[in-house]
Amino acid sequence: MRWQGRRGSGNIEDRRRMGSSGMAIGGAGGLGILAIVVIGALFGVDLTPMLGGGGQVQTGSGELTQADEQAGQFVSVILADTEDVWSNIFQTKLGQTYEPTTLVLFSGVTQSGCGGANAQTGPFYCPVDKKVYLDTDFFQLMDRQLGAGGDFADAYVVAHEVGHHVQDLLGILDEAQRGAQQGADSASVRTELQADCFAGVWASYEQQMFGALDQGDVEEAVNAAQQIGDDTLQQETQGVVVPDSFTHGTSAQRVRWFMTGYQSGDIGACDTFRARQL
Template identity: 65%
Template structure:
């Protein structure tokens, strides 16, 4: 994924906190849509912050750039294709654990979007786990994860999440998987639009996203855990499904191609 800066050419930096002060760092993060508060110990208005690592700094910069790209792309899609206004999401970057309006967030919960507070929660260690333990390497594999969670926010903006919740309450077993696969498709739409708008994709980027989708399919994760593959317990879809719906969105570049709820087969 080619280098880009955040809005106005600014990025998020966690380095040199002593000079800026904890509050300044948090405000910079919030301006870019990345809430850095959980990376700091205790009250951010007083007391020494925890030591910020070089990896934390790189993570904050990368996430802010990716988030800025998603904001521009989805604002354009909402405006030109849907005649709507896109309300950007905030991403909470944390280390270890934090609280969301949907409950506790930790490395074990994985990245998730909370519709109650309309925020994405992402542990700084998650991308390292993807690369070192799951074999999902590369910047664009990480960008795919961020774009997938932003896809859930898009669903929330369009009322799709609320409708899916009603479907689950009415006994639609596949509603949850259809939500997740549509978010994969939306991430593919973003990738195609980002490629066209920014020229930010490099050779191999789409392959990195496809590999990440394959590595985090329900069937593959269940095999890795040593247990049987149980389709009735799937929450996100198989590797093949996740790859196929990402590619569907990427190939079309149009959210109308992402109607997983009317698809006869996933």
């Protein structure tokens, strides 16, 4: 992906230099809080077995490495691209003005409007404060532990979370939350698959507007979608697949909806809530 030397977003809140707060969060307390607002962690499963350390998450030292700096620059450019793409779509397709989200970079643990955030929760969007939260070390976990490396795979993660912000602006998250409260088992899955589809729409515009995609980039995103399907993650982390506990959709579903958005370039094609088959 050709991202170097391009405009970065001014809507980055970098907390990585804050250093250790003396906190260590175990279990999935933060994830439990986020589940209340439907959209919690990107993966929807506890990744503690893959992180090690007995479920404790230590904060960083406050010193940023060259890799940290580059990751921050990368995220800033991707966020800027989402701002340009969604501003275009909102203006030309919806007759509305897009209000950008703020992306919070943190190391180890931080606080959000939705509760505690840590490496176990993965990247997430909080509709309470309308911010995306991301520990950039997560990109290394994607690559080394999940086999989902590559800069466009990382961009897909950011675009997916921004997709939740788009849903929030359009009132979709409120409707999904009401559906979940009324016992609609598929509300969370449909919400997440639509965010995947919105990420695909973004990828389509990314190429149209900036010509930023290299050969193999789309395949990186597809591979990431495959690796983070509920069925694949549950098999890897639990050794058993429990469909009734799915929150984000199967690998096949996530790939299908990402490609639906990418191939159509149309948010109208992303109505997972009315789709008879996911």
